[in-house]
Amino acid sequence: MQHRGWIIYNGNLYSKKFSEQVEWLKTTALAFDIELTPMKNNELVVLIEGGKAIIKPPIELPDFVFFWDKDLFLARQLEELGLRLFNQASAIEICDDKALTYQQLAGHGIRMPKTIIAPKIFIDLTDTSHLSHVIESLGFPMVIKEAFGSFGEQVYLIHNEQELYDKVTELGNKPFLFQEFIQTSYGKDLRLNVVGDEVKAAMLRKSDHDFRANVTAGGKMYTYQPSEQEKDLAITCTKLVGADFAGVDLLIGENGEPILCEINSNAHFKNIYDCTGIDLTQAMLKYIKETIS
CATH class of the missing domain: 3.40.50 (Rossmann fold)
Incomplete structure (x- = not known):
């Protein structure tokens, strides 16, 4: 049929x-x-x-x-x-909003960077009192991420108090979050592509000139064999957000342990094919066929 x-x-x-x-x-x-x-x-x-x-x-x-x-x-x-x-609407919504992603994963033992979701601002930033708690909790450098963004864009490395005030003022009423900077993962991360209950492909991304490893931001791709711990984390996170398939980005901790960075519900598959030779469309269409039959 x-x-x-x-x-x-x-x-x-x-x-x-x-x-x-x-x-x-x-x-x-x-x-x-x-x-x-x-x-x-x-x-x-x-x-x-x-x-x-x-x-x-x-x-x-x-x-x-x-x-x-x-x-x-x-x-x-x-x-x-x-x-x-x-993927279903609920999974796309959770993955598209980085703040919602972290809230969805909280309480499940998922290793993530320490994260503070910025208070909602309706027009302009006039009260900066919360920034003292941000500085005390995260220190410098820290990362600011807009809640909505793709390809490593809308992510900023903040080195000091002046940069912090300048950036939050610039962002105004856009939703964003403050995040602990994982120094051991500077310029490198892992992309694991999950389909159903399996990791079907993975790559290591590295940048020689940027704290972000995204290929669009200039990072280079390398074939990578993920550990069982890395695969388990990627699969668990995909299930927790309710996705059928996802591109899960992991940071690399101080002792090599994987740390969840973000989950992409609409992950592209050309780059990982160019890197690994693995055609994810085969796995995704097979999964769809089995699910609807």
Whole structure:
């Protein structure tokens, strides 16, 4: 029996990097007897009418959706219509918001950097009294991360009190968090790609000139064989956020122990293929096929 699915991608963020991976997914799907149709998120209008959730224009719904975007309103609407999303809206929401990620993982014994979520600001920062607690708890250098950001952007290394005040003033009412800087992981981290209950690929990322190891920020990729401890941590975190598949980024602690950095629900798969030769689309489509059959 052939299954039909949609790949939802962002219609206003569609570069060659995205289009190549969408076509890649389509091609892999055929090997699993799945017909995947690319759909821009702005092709599907979220409508509430007569007290019901509706998608416009009227269209035959697929068997499932590979939701490769962060349009949560659309994701929830599709789920309301009974569709199974990979990943589901709740997982995308948790992973997209770094503060929410850390709160979701708290209380489960997950090793994470010490983190302070910045108090909500509605217009401008006028009261900085909380910063004394931040400095006392984290010291310098510390990291500031905007709650929403990708590819290592919106992450800042803060060296002193003046830089701290300048950055929080600049950020204004954007949601962000303060975080302990893991010195032993300066310019290096691990990316483990989880599908279901397994780590399917992993790489070490290193930068010679930046505290961030992201490839987009100039980091280089190296094949890596993760330890059982690293794999267990990545799989546990993926399950705790409710993701079917994820790119889990780990920092490296003082004694080599893994420390959760963040979880990406919409992780790209081209870089890790270029690094390891492992085609994650095979594992993801196999997982989808087994789940919906």
